Amino acid sequence: MRKAEEINYKSPMYLQLKKVIYSKIQSGEYLPGTSIPSENELAKMYGINRLTVRNGIDQLVNEGLLMRVQGKGVYVLGANGKSNVETVGGFEEIVDASNARSIKIIKQVGRKASDKFSWIFGIGTEDEIYYIKRIINVGGTPSSLEETYIPKYLIPQLDSIDLSVFSIEEIYEFYGIIRNKVNETIDLTRLDANEGRMLKISANEEVMVMESISFDDKNRVVDYRRKYSVSDLCKYSVCMKKD
Incomplete structure (x- = not known):
């Protein structure tokens, strides 16, 4: 026009x-x-x-x-505007009025699913997925390193969305994706030298690692995440829902 x-x-x-x-x-x-x-x-x-x-x-x-x-x-914004979306569970950064939370995007790219993510998402090995790597800071101090994988068919334009402004949960809400179940495993691990530097920790220091697979209300796998967290800057929460 x-x-x-x-x-x-x-x-x-x-x-x-x-x-x-x-x-x-x-x-x-x-x-x-x-x-x-x-x-x-x-x-x-x-x-x-x-x-x-x-x-x-x-x-x-x-x-x-x-x-x-x-x-x-x-x-x-989505139809419902920007809201504080409740998470189903997992590590949360300890934030108060004196410790503002910020996010730094390290990588946000598309890639082929490969065998592993083809199996996780139930898609073809040549189908596209998004890979997002970001650092979560609390009061200017790195608290978590998070890697997220999302099938492209769910949100085709995810690569044009600024994930330092919006959380992944908010993006799901914008696009009508209802995340209602998460399978999680928690362990301790040590990061490689490069990732340790990102979190400003020593090479032999252990961090908590949470691996999770999220499902929506249609029982589709919507994301796979790995989150490495510095223990004194995070807490673990579980939200239980009775059917």
């Missing part, structure tokens, strides 16, 4: 821009978890000023469809 057909002078331009962005969200052009063009880009795109763009975006932020992230941009 041409610029002149989208933005004109018949009604307030910020409301027209709001409608355009809303339409792109509804059509799937702007997907939940992804960022929209910057204020400067939108201003150039539609021949309007940045204040008008900001007012249009603010309307959608107030309605819970967009979220501003300082230093990063504006992101699309």
Whole structure:
């Protein structure tokens, strides 16, 4: 659609821009978890000023469809907005008002499933999966190293989603994936030298490792995770649900 057909002078331009962005969200052009063009880009795109763009975006932020992230941009939320999604269980970082939690993405790539993940996810060996490796920091100190594998067919555009802004559980919620069962094993292990440096621990120091396979309400395997946690910065929680 041409610029002149989208933005004109018949009604307030910020409301027209709001409608355009809303339409792109509804059509799937702007997907939940992804960022929209910057204020400067939108201003150039539609021949309007940045204040008008900001007012249009603010309307959608107030309605819970967009979220501003300082230093990063504006992101699309799911239909239910951003929420504190409860986990089924597992290691949680010990966070209080003085120890903010942050995430650093080390790797977020697509790859072939291979024999192991073909068996885990019930897909072909040549089918695509996503591999995500990230460090979770508490108060600026690395507390966990997490590796996650997700079949691509569940969330085809996962590689365009900023997982330092949204948790995987929030992404599942955006895309209607209900994670309702997790099989977990817990052990102690030692990391290799490189991963030990990521967590700022010595080579012979043991960490807790949790391996988990998550299922959704359709009994599909939705992810496989390995999480290495420094014990004094984490706690283990279990949420039990009675049928």
